[in-house]
Amino acid sequence: MRTMECEYCDILSGKSKTQLIYEDDAVVVAAKDMAYTPGQITVFPRKHFTILEQVPDEVVSQCMIAAGKASQAVFEVFQAEGTNILIQNGLGAGQKVPHFAIEIVPRREGDKLNLQWQPKEISPDDLDITAHQLSEEVAKLGNFTAPKKKEEAKEKKKEEIVEKEKGENYLSKSLKRIP
């Protein structure tokens, strides 16, 4: 599966020295020697995948869970006031190592790190076109989450709303009865 030099695979094979913070069968968390802010750590799958689109759903999920836990540790240890959780997906997005990874960057107010890209306003026509093109593409991809669970969740939500409305009606009727 591995076709080129990969810094993260080298870490796992012991070729490259990095401080490992956590590892299990699926994910690895390592401290970076190159960091946007001190305390930055990287979460990556043990298996080599280059970009997000290649990573199996289950592994994506494991990586996101690990990123959440790792971020929690960063909050505690560095008294961070926030974390940026970054995925540089592909060369055009600044990805440096050809192995899918999630960066956890500890943040504090006034840390002078400028990750604030300024959004520009999109014209309503362009927004329409964008949404239309993406909707068509997305329709080809099928359900984003497990369809059965989604339906179940919808049904449950409906039931909850009905129950809530019933409850409210009952409550408002009951209140009217109070003199």
Ligand SMILES: [Zn+2]
């Ligand atoms: Zn790799």
